[in-house]
Amino acid sequence: MQRLNFINAAPRPYEHLGTLSHYFHDCGLPDGLVELVWLRASQLNGCAFCIDMHVADALNIGIDPRRLHLLVAWRETELYSPAERAALAWTEAVTNVQDGHVPDDVFDELRAHYDNKQIADLTFAVATINAWNRLAISFRSALPKTPQGVR
Template sequence: MVKNDSPSRVSLKSITPDVSTAMGGLHRAAVSAAQVAKVEDEILELVRIRASQINGCAFCLDMHTKDARAKGEQEQRIHVLNAWRETPFFTERERAALALTEAVTLVHDGRVPDDVYAQAAAVFDEAQVAALIWAATVINAYNRIAIATRMVPGAYQPAQK
């Protein structure tokens, strides 16, 4: 548990602005690739939430559950996302994306198994699989940044449309 009296951590954006800008560029490029490939926004938010659950990133969970709700995601699906295999609430495409996300996030647990990749390739085309791998990679990087610098959740508000 992070205490309020914890020592402050480095501000990566202030200390290394070029790297921070590059990370933002990677994020924008990954979002663009997903849009071009026509990967559903709902799936991308599920990917971001699920990776953040696995990594224990409170800041990113706060952000992406708010973004998902703002885009119309159902509370029930958000609440059971960490047990998605046990529910009937997710489509075949969502299940394939979640399995791929888990494999990418937990790559140290046996890499990305062929059956997980094949499941994704069966319901997504190559551009979509690539976009999902980039989405999972970017959120995992952001999770590590937020955790290492102890970014505080709570203040984020989704953009108004």
């Protein structure tokens, strides 16, 4: 049961977070990468609402369903490019900061595939989805009765 509607309770921060989220769709990161990263972070955080949304968004932009099904086990498949693998490892490290740091080797691998702007954008994207996940989880955002936006 939803605890409260945070969008109605605080519309200005919601709008600003939404504006930030829209930025990542044309910031220069490779096509589809943001959806993979957002879906993986949402899986790690256990956010059903966001997982549902980002699966639908990924399907809508043409990401192969098999890559979505196997994202939880991305290390075990060859379905992801070396650059995507570096971004997924970075996503996991930035999302799971309970150890107090992001390992140097994960950053070094990311740097081998992305420039400074892309690394900063990717990190802001991970921070943004983590904010969305925490909002949806904290307030128990209701999962829609039907899948979100799949065309």
